[in-house]
Amino acid sequence: MTVTASSGRASGTGFSSGLATAEVSVGGFSGRVAAAFGAAMGVAQSVTSKAFDAIASSIDSAVARVDTMNNFPRVLAGLGYSADDASAAVAKMGDHLTGLPTKLDAMTSSVQKIVPTVKDVGRSTDIMLAFNDALLAGGASTQVQEAALEQFAQVLAKGKPELEDWRSIQQAMPGQLDQVAKSMLGQAASSNDLYEAMKAGKVTVEQLEDAFVSLDTEGYAGFDSFAEQAKNGTAGIATSMSNLQNSVTKATAACIQAIGVENITA
Numbered sequence: 001m002t003v004t005a006s007s008g009r010a011s012g013t014g015f016s017s018g019l020a021t022a023e024v025s026v027g028g029f030s031g032r033v034a035a036a037f038g039a040a041m042g043v044a045q046s047v048t049s050k051a052f053d054a055i056a057s058s059i060d061s062a063v064a065r066v067d068t069m070n071n072f073p074r075v076l077a078g079l080g081y082s083a084d085d086a087s088a089a090v091a092k093m094g095d096h097l098t099g100l101p102t103k104l105d106a107m108t109s110s111v112q113k114i115v116p117t118v119k120d121v122g123r124s125t126d127i128m129l130a131f132n133d134a135l136l137a138g139g140a141s142t143q144v145q146e147a148a149l150e151q152f153a154q155v156l157a158k159g160k161p162e163l164e165d166w167r168s169i170q171q172a173m174p175g176q177l178d179q180v181a182k183s184m185l186g187q188a189a190s191s192n193d194l195y196e197a198m199k200a201g202k203v204t205v206e207q208l209e210d211a212f213v214s215l216d217t218e219g220y221a222g223f224d225s226f227a228e229q230a231k232n233g234t235a236g237i238a239t240s241m242s243n244l245q246n247s248v249t250k251a252t253a254a255c256i257q258a259i260g261v262e263n264i265t266a
Contacts, residue, residue, distance in 0.1 A: 069094075072108045081121050089125040096129050096227075100136060101234055107132065113153045118209070127156075127209045130216030130226055134180075137229035138173030148172035156205050166195045176226060180211045183220040 073086035093107045110128045111121075118124040131152055135145045151168040155161045161169075170177055170191055181194035184203060197203040212226070219225040224232070 067105075069104075072112070075112065076115065076121060079116070081115065085121040089121050092125055093129065100133075100230060102132055102136070110149055110153070114156050117153075117157045123209075126213045126216075130212040133216050133226040133230035134173045134176040134212065137176055137226055137233045139233050140172045144168075144172050156209070159205055160201075161195060161198055163195075166191075176215075176229070179215060179220050179223055180208070183215060184208075184211050187221070 069090050072090050073083040076086040077083040089111065090104070090108065093111070094104055097104060097107060107128065110132070111124050114128065115121055115124045118127065131149070135148060138145075140148075148169045148171065151165040155165050155169075158165075174191070177191040177194070181189045181191045184207065185193055185197060194203065194208075198205075198208065215223075216226040219228070223229070
């Protein structure tokens, strides 16, 4: 009996100890679940907060994008060009610039500068998208790129490049301008040869425009197209962050368009 009682007490004690351990284990598990759930909620709240912050910070850019999409056709229509052609140009620019750091309003401004010279909205769009791709592929600083863009517009307007114009473009895209020269004058030609040919009237600005547009889609002699070079040349963290912001801007702009500007400003 003693042995039996002792065994019973031993069993009871073991059971109580096991139960206590189980309770602690369950309690610990519950605590971990609660902690994990709390952490998940914290992360969710943080993500939500950052999402709202991203949207809030993109409002100005989204408004600028909406204004650009609405005003560009009006401006060109006022200059005697088709509003439908201008709207199609904006849509083409928006599609082409996806994945690139160039903003839509900057591109429409560039196109608007050369439309009076080129006298064709669609062609002006193709030219500036090609030139912008070559600029991005060149990898120069934003300041150098902007200067080259301005000089290029002047070259088209004047019909011939001045040395200052040409040097600015060379600085921004040395390799790409050499590719243009080779595609127009032969494998041994350089960008300096192209400059001399243009100064002598042997190559026209229209031919230069055609060369940029052609190389933007087809490339030359084993080189990637300017469009592909631009994507490869801007495939960094900074561009990824810029693309993310641009995506938020586009989505926010779409919301503003859906709501209607008149409803926002009313």
